[in-house]
Amino acid sequence: DAGVTQSPTHLIKTRGQQVTLRCSPKSGHDTVSWYQQALGQGPQFIFQYYEEEERQRGNFPDRFSGHQFPNYSSELNVNALLLGDSALYLCASSLLTDPRAGDEQFFGPGTRLTVL
Amino acid sequence: LAKTTQPISMDSYEGQEVNITCSHNNIATNDYITWYQQFPSQGPRFIIQGYKTKVTNEVASLFIPADRKSSTLSLPRVSLSDTAVYYCLVGPYNTDKLIFGTGTRLQVFP
Numbered sequence: 001d002a003g004v005t006q007s008p009t010h011l012i013k014t015r016g017q018q019v020t021l022r023c024s025p026k027s028g029h030d031t032v033s034w035y036q037q038a039l040g041q042g043p044q045f046i047f048q049y050y051e052e053e054e055r056q057r058g059n060f061p062d063r064f065s066g067h068q069f070p071n072y073s074s075e076l077n078v079n080a081l082l083l084g085d086s087a088l089y090l091c092a093s094s095l096l097t098d099p100r101a102g103d104e105q106f107f108g109p110g111t112r113l114t115v116l
Numbered sequence: 117l118a119k120t121t122q123p124i125s126m127d128s129y130e131g132q133e134v135n136i137t138c139s140h141n142n143i144a145t146n147d148y149i150t151w152y153q154q155f156p157s158q159g160p161r162f163i164i165q166g167y168k169t170k171v172t173n174e175v176a177s178l179f180i181p182a183d184r185k186s187s188t189l190s191l192p193r194v195s196l197s198d199t200a201v202y203y204c205l206v207g208p209y210n211t212d213k214l215i216f217g218t219g220t221r222l223q224v225f226p
Contacts, residue, residue: 107159
């Protein structure tokens with residue numbers, strides 16, 4: 001049973017460029033959340049996708065956008081990259097309709113984005 | 117949203133029991149307490165979740181006093197592989213978004 005997978009592992013971009021990160025959720029999960037983790041900080045919630053729609057959003061600008069596909073995989077897009085966007089981007093999956101799930105989300109290994 | 121306060125770092129030795137305390141003075145009635153573990157270059161991993169009193173699983177125990185203004189994660193007989201950052205989170209059950217603080221960096225020595 002594959003867990004959450006993310007690609008690419010590492011990415012280097014320059015300011016002003018655009019980037020797309022990809023995530024495949026754990027088998028059987030239907031909800032994908034994205035988090036940004038700066039060095040030495042805890043992950044910060046970006047947004048969550050369920051049934052191909054953005055369900056909730058954290059305090060991130062519109063430069064951050066996403067998409068969820070019918071197979072539940074997801075993409076995170078960041079436009080007009082800034083130096084401050086350099087971080088580890090984490091994808092987490094869960095099963096929204098499972099009342100026993102609680103606050104257990106399954107995280108992928110992340111994509112490390114460096115903006116020069 | 118309830119904020120949490122944890123020690124920045126802790127040191128321990130293999131075989132010892134480690135207790136990490138988290139303060140959450142303004143926890144709401146419907147909030148649960150959740151702990152995650154994160155190793156370097158990996159995503160966080162769920163450890164345990166509870167509402168009151170004591171919860172135990174195969175990895176850890178979570179102690180929550182009656183006033184719920186704090187909680188303690190207990191790791192029995194730690195090993196070198198328990199070296200990680202531990203996050204205490206407080207929020208509604210089955211919340212859409214997890215609110216992480218800066219966590220506690222636990223270093224286990226041989």
